[in-house]
Amino acid sequence: MTGSGTPLLEVANLELRIGAAPEPIVDGVSFTLDPGETLCIVGESGCGKSLTALALMGLLATPPLRRTAGTALFQGEDLFALSQDRLRQVRGGRMAMIFQEPMSSLNPALKIGEQIAESVRVHQGLGTEAARARAVEMLERVGIPAAEKRLDEYPHQLSGGMRQRAMIAMALANDPSLLIADEPTTALDVTIQAQILDLMRNLSEESDAALIMITHDLGVVAEMADKVAVMYAGRIVEAGSTAQIFDDPQHPYTLGLISSMPALGGARSRLVTIPGSVPSPTDMPSGCRFAARCPFVGPDCAVAPPGREIAQGHSVACWRAPLEEAMAERQERSA
Structure with missing residues (x-):
């Protein structure tokens, strides 16, 4: 296109x-x-x-x-x-960037949902609940099953493909x-x-x-x-x-x-x-x-x-x- x-x-x-x-x-x-x-x-x-x-x-x-x-x-x-x-x-x-290796780009000490939510809070001014809802929406959008559950997991708990999808979700969260x-x-x-x-x-x-x-x-x-x-x-x-x-x-x-x-x-x-x-x-x-x-x-x-x-x-x-x-x-x- x-x-x-x-x-x-x-x-x-x-x-x-x-x-x-x-x-x-x-x-x-x-x-x-x-x-x-x-x-x-x-x-x-x-x-x-x-x-x-x-x-x-x-x-x-x-x-x-x-x-x-x-x-x-x-x-x-x-x-x-x-x-x-x-x-x-x-x-x-x-503008946003997806890096080559998610494990070196995602914060290992923060849950996946917190990392996505932080981005939309900073750039869109959303409150805590709205930011969490946006994080769930983005994980679902990139095809991660059981998004609500994955939201509260740390990067090391996800497979390589799941981590890359989470990185894409984070990059696209602010459209x-x-x-x-x-x-x-x-x-x-x-x-x-x-x-x-x-x-x-x-x-x-x-x-x-x-x-x-x-x-x-x-x-x-x-x-x-x-x-x-x-x-x-x-x-x-x-x-x-x-x-x-x-x-x-x-x-x-x-x-x-x-x-x-x-x-x-x-x-x-x-x-x-x-x-x-x-x-x-x-x-x-x-x-x-x-x-x-x-x-x-x-x-x-x-x-x-x-x-x-x-x-x-x-x-x-x-x-x-x-x-x-x-x-x-x-x-x-x-x-």
Whole structure:
């Protein structure tokens, strides 16, 4: 589902640095999000996906991290220019985040119901009874059985899937316009993963909330996304609709990610891998950050390629794009 008109969120040229590192660890990240739209940010661990989300939520650990450039207009307000009081009003109210591991995000000393009720008391000014009723309603809404009973249980008394549902209930309790989910299904088995993804999709459609989902799982991307931003070493290297990214990948990193997906059915074969690893956040290369792992690398890759649109809504930051030409040249040289 995609919206129209004024974007809900416009992030422009976000730059984050760590300590005295010479290169930013998140560099020039830009994207827009409409009401009701789902954006998946995909990439390996260490690519800056979670840092981008934490920056938007005002939850960066500063120091050593700091924002050195960029704006994030959310419903007309720049999130990076808000006072702490105003940011607290927005965070948890109009925008909320689901973290990867509920056991490290939920307070182990407080009952589940108390944690949900606290959120609605702060943001909606509800009294104790009304807040408890809202907590029960939210637990029922996310499919937790015997919600009244679960309300008075502690996080450790719930299964992993139940804890994740409780986190989603807490995030949605104030009907946010924007929901950020950071690897929300990583620690769950496949059946529970599917249930959580269905739940998030349905709740987003019901409330017209926009969703930013951070993941390294391309299966999740294919199932959930309206559009995709592929992130590598702190930069968005390719962005487009889900169909554009999967049907016509134009960055060597995107191509490598898609090629590394196991095929269903057919003869078994060795998985394709991307050689090397993501550069260290404190030792980012100054040119194309994928150059050391790229099969198409050339002398011009010593300079960072700018993002450019190769089709409507489809942008790529690679000197070799379109890759069809680079592949043909490579085949000619090897012939």
